[in-house]
Amino acid sequence: MRESERDGVLCLASKIGPVFGLEGPPVEISRYGNGHVNDTFLAVYASGGGREAFVHQRLATVFADPHGLMENVVRVTEHLRSHMEALGIDDLDRRCLSVVPTVRGSWCHVDEEGRHWRTYRFVERSVTYEEAPGPEAICEAGRAFGEMLLMLADLPAPSLNATIERFHDLPRRLDQLRQGVEADHASRLAGAEREVGEAMALQPVVRRWERLVASGDMPLRPVHNDTKLNNVLFDATEEADSWPAGSVGRPRAICVVDLDTVMPGWSICDFGDLVRTSVSDTREDEADTAAVKVDPERFEAALSGWLGASSPVLHDIEVENLVFGAEAMATEVAIRFLADHLAGDTYFRVDYPGHNLVRARAQLALAARLIEAEGQLEELVAKRWATRRPGARGALMVGRKP
Numbered sequence: 001m002r003e004s005e006r007d008g009v010l011c012l013a014s015k016i017g018p019v020f021g022l023e024g025p026p027v028e029i030s031r032y033g034n035g036h037v038n039d040t041f042l043a044v045y046a047s048g049g050g051r052e053a054f055v056h057q058r059l060a061t062v063f064a065d066p067h068g069l070m071e072n073v074v075r076v077t078e079h080l081r082s083h084m085e086a087l088g089i090d091d092l093d094r095r096c097l098s099v100v101p102t103v104r105g106s107w108c109h110v111d112e113e114g115r116h117w118r119t120y121r122f123v124e125r126s127v128t129y130e131e132a133p134g135p136e137a138i139c140e141a142g143r144a145f146g147e148m149l150l151m152l153a154d155l156p157a158p159s160l161n162a163t164i165e166r167f168h169d170l171p172r173r174l175d176q177l178r179q180g181v182e183a184d185h186a187s188r189l190a191g192a193e194r195e196v197g198e199a200m201a202l203q204p205v206v207r208r209w210e211r212l213v214a215s216g217d218m219p220l221r222p223v224h225n226d227t228k229l230n231n232v233l234f235d236a237t238e239e240a241d242s243w244p245a246g247s248v249g250r251p252r253a254i255c256v257v258d259l260d261t262v263m264p265g266w267s268i269c270d271f272g273d274l275v276r277t278s279v280s281d282t283r284e285d286e287a288d289t290a291a292v293k294v295d296p297e298r299f300e301a302a303l304s305g306w307l308g309a310s311s312p313v314l315h316d317i318e319v320e321n322l323v324f325g326a327e328a329m330a331t332e333v334a335i336r337f338l339a340d341h342l343a344g345d346t347y348f349r350v351d352y353p354g355h356n357l358v359r360a361r362a363q364l365a366l367a368a369r370l371i372e373a374e375g376q377l378e379e380l381v382a383k384r385w386a387t388r389r390p391g392a393r394g395a396l397m398v399g400r401k402p
């Protein structure tokens with residue numbers, strides 16, 4: 001998106017308040033967060049002598065049914081909230097997202113261009129991380145996503161709406177890349193031949209994914225589907241700062257955000273995407289691919305947090321494929337970034353020309369390193385799963401045939 005277009009959306013956002021019953025204009029408004037598809041704004045309104053902050057979001061057009069999406073978001077947030085209430089958790093407004101309805105009683109507003117807007121209450125005194133500051137934060141993020149998986153396991157029927165069809169579908173993603181290579185719409189193929197070759201070399205991951213899904217053995221359950229580390233809000237209160245360094249409570253994850261892709265899916269994608277975004281101390285778009293690493297300590301942190309929280313509902317087959325989930329998510333997103341680069345950056349927002357290619361390179365490197373580390377990481381999973389479930393076979397994954 002060009003700068004002038006971006007300013008135009010900010011201008012629209014600054015006028016949206018009254019639609020959601022907020023007396024505008026906001027006293028402050030700015031773009032917020034690092035999401036790659038929606039347009040997100042933090043807006044502060046004067047209210048009764050004080051100030052109240054809200055998040056306005058213009059949904060990306062990739063979501064074909066915004067009303068169905070919002071229906072999911074409301075069902076999910078209400079379900080999570082009732083679980084937390086039952087557990088006696090306080091401070092619920094900072095532990096769970098609150099959707100603000102429009103004055104006409106809808107969960108989203110359609111503007112003159114046909115674009116959909118929604119509003120959340122801003123979770124005060126919270127912070128997100130693009131790269132994890134260390135294992136404690138990763139473990140906390142894992143716990144937050146794992147608890148969400150656990151709490152959603154008893155979401156009453158009907159199933160959630162599919163907000164993007166065949167979202168985590170690796171064969172389809174690979175086909176899209178093939179078509180992009182064929183079409184070479186933006187005439188960028190010549191500068192991306194090596195990366196296309198590397199992506200094609202990941203076909204065994206795609207085939208393994210295909211077999212696993214076709215087996216029908218992995219339970220379809222309500223999952224988050226976009227468990228990037230930066231989709232967890234951490235506590236930024238003074239009390240949090242004063243906890244002793246290294247204690248389990250610091251930094252503390254308080255709330256999971258970005259519920260757009262919560263729908264029926266596979267738990268290994270949730271674990272996998274958290275690993276993808278936290279196992280290296282580099283960013284998703286690290287230009288120095290040699291710096292992209294798989295740090296077993298970081299992996300172990302994600303595992304202990306996530307598995308510790310979600311193990312009561314997990315099946316062996318899910319646990320057996322956790323490491324593969326990370327390989328699959330790095331592979332998938334590498335393919336998606338590369339396909340979008342070839343298409344001329346039509347899906348993911350970019351900060352500079354070639355950004356999607358840089359992202360693809362970093363994720364290709366990560367996928368390759370995760371595959372190299374597979375045996376070592378699977379041993380960590382097997383050990384932890386065995387101690388979680390006394391009596392379970394300790395050699396669950398170790399020595400598993402490929």
Ligand code: GN1
Nearest residue numbers: 034035036037038226258261284333
């Ligand atoms: C997008 O919007 P954001 O940044 O939360 C994408 C994810 C990708 C991610 C890569 C709806 O997520 O699937 O993994 O970028 N979301 C959608 O950073 O496509």
Ligand code: MG
Nearest residue numbers: 035226258260
């Ligand atoms: Mg998202």
